[in-house]
Amino acid sequence: xxxxxxxxxxxxxxxxxxxxxxxxxxxxxxxxxxxxxxxxxxxxxxxxxxxxxxxxxxxxxxxxxxxxxxxxxxxxxxxxxxxxxxxxxxxxxxxxxxxxxxxxxxxxxxxxxxxxx
Amino acid sequence: xxxxxxxxxxxxxxxxxxxxxxxxxxxxxxxxxxxxxxxxxxxxxxxxxxxxxxxxxxxxxxxxxxxxxxxxxxxxxxxxxxxxxxxxxxxxxxxxxxxxxxxxxxxxx
Numbered sequence: 213x214x215x216x217x218x219x220x221x222x223x224x225x226x227x228x229x230x231x232x233x234x235x236x237x238x239x240x241x242x243x244x245x246x247x248x249x250x251x252x253x254x255x256x257x258x259x260x261x262x263x264x265x266x267x268x269x270x271x272x273x274x275x276x277x278x279x280x281x282x283x284x285x286x287x288x289x290x291x292x293x294x295x296x297x298x299x300x301x302x303x304x305x306x307x308x309x310x311x312x313x314x315x316x317x318x319x320x321x322x323x324x325x326x327x328x329x
Numbered sequence: 330x331x332x333x334x335x336x337x338x339x340x341x342x343x344x345x346x347x348x349x350x351x352x353x354x355x356x357x358x359x360x361x362x363x364x365x366x367x368x369x370x371x372x373x374x375x376x377x378x379x380x381x382x383x384x385x386x387x388x389x390x391x392x393x394x395x396x397x398x399x400x401x402x403x404x405x406x407x408x409x410x411x412x413x414x415x416x417x418x419x420x421x422x423x424x425x426x427x428x429x430x431x432x433x434x435x436x437x438x
Binding site for chain 2: 216218245252253254255256257260268270271303313314315316317318319320321322323
């Protein structure tokens with residue numbers, strides 16, 4: 213399956229712990245996007261990365277949240293000192309390297325459901 | 330920033346009937362409008378998209394129309410089938426994607 217792969221599918225953390233969510237883009241894609249979805253709501257943009265660069269992080273909270281997309285390996289969304297309000301589904305999407313920002317199809321993974329106890 | 334509104338939030342149709350979902354956007358700079366289908370426990374799946382230089386696009390039973398002047402675009406599904414039941418999201422983009430709040434479509438056999 214050459215689709216966007218996210219793991220883990222489900223993650224349970226206690227308040228104050230750290231959560232790490234991983235995303236491997238589709239083969240040949242070098243642009244990665246992270247979104248957050250609350251129940252019965254649409255997806256909210258968090259961050260857009262290319263290899264080793266954060267291009268747009270305007271949707272990501274300034275504290276506790278960080279993202280990276282290293283030269284080798286998957287993209288990581290990291291949430292430190294989690295709180296109950298961080299409970300949500302987090303989706304990763306990828307797009308190919310050609311074309312501009314925001315006008316290319318984005319292909320989504322099946323998400324990580326994060327639950328905070 | 331962009332504001333995307335989507336209606337209706339829920340829609341039930343009889344199998345074989347048509348379904349229409351409508352979205353409006355606020356930013357005239359938006360130039361790319363994808364539609365996604367999301368099934369329970371899955372990620373959104375791109376089903377069709379349209380760019381601002383096109384007024385209509387069709388792919389089998391699915392069509393999308395765009396009115397740039399009025400800043401609205403619509404998804405049309407004809408001859409609906411039970412497997413079309415899902416949540417559908419529209420999005421508008423000039424840079425980042427802005428999603429609507431979704432329409433839960435139920436096709437009644």
